[in-house]
Amino acid sequence: MTDSGARSARPRVVIYTDGGCSPNPGVxxxxxxxxxxxxxxxxxGGEPRTTNNRMELTAAIEGLRALKRPCQVTVYTxxxxxxxxxxxxxxxxxxxxxxxxxxxxxxxDLWRELDRLITKHDVAWEWVRxxxxxxxxxxxxxxxxxxxxxIRRRS
Numbered sequence: 001m002t003d004s005g006a007r008s009a010r011p012r013v014v015i016y017t018d019g020g021c022s023p024n025p026g027v028x029x030x031x032x033x034x035x036x037x038x039x040x041x042x043x044x045g046g047e048p049r050t051t052n053n054r055m056e057l058t059a060a061i062e063g064l065r066a067l068k069r070p071c072q073v074t075v076y077t078x079x080x081x082x083x084x085x086x087x088x089x090x091x092x093x094x095x096x097x098x099x100x101x102x103x104x105x106x107x108x109d110l111w112r113e114l115d116r117l118i119t120k121h122d123v124a125w126e127w128v129r130x131x132x133x134x135x136x137x138x139x140x141x142x143x144x145x146x147x148x149x150x151i152r153r154r155s
Contacts, residue, residue, distance in 0.1 A: 013071045015033070018140035027046070029044065046144070060114060071121050071122070074126060077128070093111065
């Protein structure tokens with residue numbers, strides 16, 4: 001079987017992601033919904049001291065980490081930061097040894113992990129407008145918000 005044949009045999013998975021922070025920086029949460037055929041799985045988490053951008057990246061990372069084998073993946077995000085980072089900035093960061101043209105790269109640890117994970121899968125990235133009625137994007141926002149509330153209750 002050729003490599004392209006092996007790739008086409010990979011399961012198709014859709015991952016919706018969202019992250020948030022209240023205030024920013026502050027208590028953060030992330031959520032992801034993974035869909036494969038008729039199966040759907042929700043995952044979420046959070047941190048007591050973080051930023052919105054870190055939670056957006058974490059949602060994508062954890063969604064990809066949840067996959068047990070290489071897949072054809074479409075990731076939906078409402079984060080311009082995540083979308084532009086993956087599609088525009090990542091190649092330059094790699095070339096410059098994980099730095100920006102103007103200096104240090106914020107969230108380098110998460111960008112490196114995301115870069116590592118996307119090499120395991122065939123990943124397409126799609127942007128959706130946040131809070132615009134997309135049911136899965138809204139669900140991810142609910143999951144992230146619930147994590148923020150859970151962390152606040154523990155404090």
